[in-house]
Amino acid sequence: MDEASAAEPDSARGTGDDVIRTRALTKRYRGGQLAVDGLDLTVPAGSVFGFLGPNGSGKTTTIRMLVGLIEPTSGTARVLGRPMPRSTRAVLPHVGALIEGPALYGFLSGRDNLLRLDAADPTADPRTRRTRAAAALDRVGLTAAAGKKAKAYSLGMKQRLGLAAALLRPRRLLVLDEPTNGLDPQGMREIRTLVRELAGDGTTVFLSSHLLDEIEQVCTHVAVMARGRLVTQGPVGTLAAGLRGRLVVTTPDAADAARVLKEQGVGDVAADGDRVTGDPPDRDLAELNTALVTAGVRVRGFGVERASLEDAFMALTGEGFDVAG
Numbered sequence: 038m039d040e041a042s043a044a045e046p047d048s049a050r051g052t053g054d055d056v057i058r059t060r061a062l063t064k065r066y067r068g069g070q071l072a073v074d075g076l077d078l079t080v081p082a083g084s085v086f087g088f089l090g091p092n093g094s095g096k097t098t099t100i101r102m103l104v105g106l107i108e109p110t111s112g113t114a115r116v117l118g119r120p121m122p123r124s125t126r127a128v129l130p131h132v133g134a135l136i137e138g139p140a141l142y143g144f145l146s147g148r149d150n151l152l153r154l155d156a157a158d159p160t161a162d163p164r165t166r167r168t169r170a171a172a173a174l175d176r177v178g179l180t181a182a183a184g185k186k187a188k189a190y191s192l193g194m195k196q197r198l199g200l201a202a203a204l205l206r207p208r209r210l211l212v213l214d215e216p217t218n219g220l221d222p223q224g225m226r227e228i229r230t231l232v233r234e235l236a237g238d239g240t241t242v243f244l245s246s247h248l249l250d251e252i253e254q255v256c257t258h259v260a261v262m263a264r265g266r267l268v269t270q271g272p273v274g275t276l277a278a279g280l281r282g283r284l285v286v287t288t289p290d291a292a293d294a295a296r297v298l299k300e301q302g303v304g305d306v307a308a309d310g311d312r313v314t315g316d317p318p319d320r321d322l323a324e325l326n327t328a329l330v331t332a333g334v335r336v337r338g339f340g341v342e343r344a345s346l347e348d349a350f351m352a353l354t355g356e357g358f359d360v361a362g
């Protein structure tokens with residue numbers, strides 16, 4: 038383990054390809070609330086990393102520590118190989134962040150909002166400002182609406198404008214806190230497509246979400262939080278692959294099918310309408326199907342349904358993913 042890395046000088050780049058790395062990161066708020074508890078997070082370069090957890094599980098608190106907005110109570114956080122919050126000034130120019138909604142002026146157009154934000158960056162060359170703003174607007178598909186006042190934008194457009202602001206300069210890392218929160222399905226799709234495109238360009242994207250299907254759709258990696266603690270992390274595929282899925286038989290003869298499956302040694306058999314499910318057995322599934330058919334069961338569907346991230350979460354925490362929205 039490299040717990041010693043906390044003692045490395047700022048210039049040390051001892052974190053390999055990891056864009057974010059935390060060790061025992063902990064935040065206790067003044068009121069005594071332990072919001073993040075001993076977090077060891079590893080975000081590989083080039084990943085689309087989903088930070089998943091129900092409301093109140095500590096995602097926003099973690100993100101605020103990662104970008105240097107608040108200090109951890111204990112533990113360490115390294116972003117782009119540098120310790121935070123100590124290296125905030127060196128690190129943040131390479132990090133685009135969209136946290137708690139973009140800070141926009143409603144009376145300014147989308148374009149003018151970006152020009153204003155760009156002007157607030159002392160390292161941004163004023164001569165190329167308009168080109169930069171135009172490129173960022175184009176990136177998020179807002180060119181046609183660039184002259185409209187931001188207050189006339191839909192929530193999805195505002196969110197895209199916030200992303201455009203985060204993209205005014207090239208970034209190595211994008212940190213997005215619940216980027217699709219409050220959006221309608223169309224707005225959600227737009228943001229997801231954009232995230233995929235950005236990742237395709239090589240930017241590491243770290244995004245928090247309380248939506249399991251969202252993480253499954255866009256992320257390569259996932260970390261699961263529950264009550265301030267990390268439950269698990271790793272590639273999205275391997276997380277659900279650890280689970281065996283469910284054998285599912287669709288049939289009008291559900292009672293007979295359930296009896297035959299039990300006779301054949303299938304565990305945890307349950308019937309619901311025309312669906313009979315059970316633990317998939319280790320033996321050849323074709324034999325099982327033959328046994329059903331031989332017993333006169335009319336089989337309309339037969340197969341093993343992949344375990345979802347939701348199944349993984351329930352298996353890991355023993356609780357449902359009970360969140361609003």
Ligand SMILES: Nc1ncnc2c1ncn2[C@@H]1O[C@H](COP(=O)(O)OP(=O)(O)OP(=O)(O)O)[C@@H](O)[C@H]1O
Nearest residue numbers: 066068070072090091092093094095096097098099
């Ligand atoms: N400034 C604060 N002072 C005290 N407690 C806080 C503060 N901010 C958050 N908390 C508490 O810390 C815990 C974690 O909150 P946090 O916002 O990090 O979770 P989250 O997973 O981001 O949830 P959400 O999706 O609702 O934002 C919660 O119990 C919350 O009430």
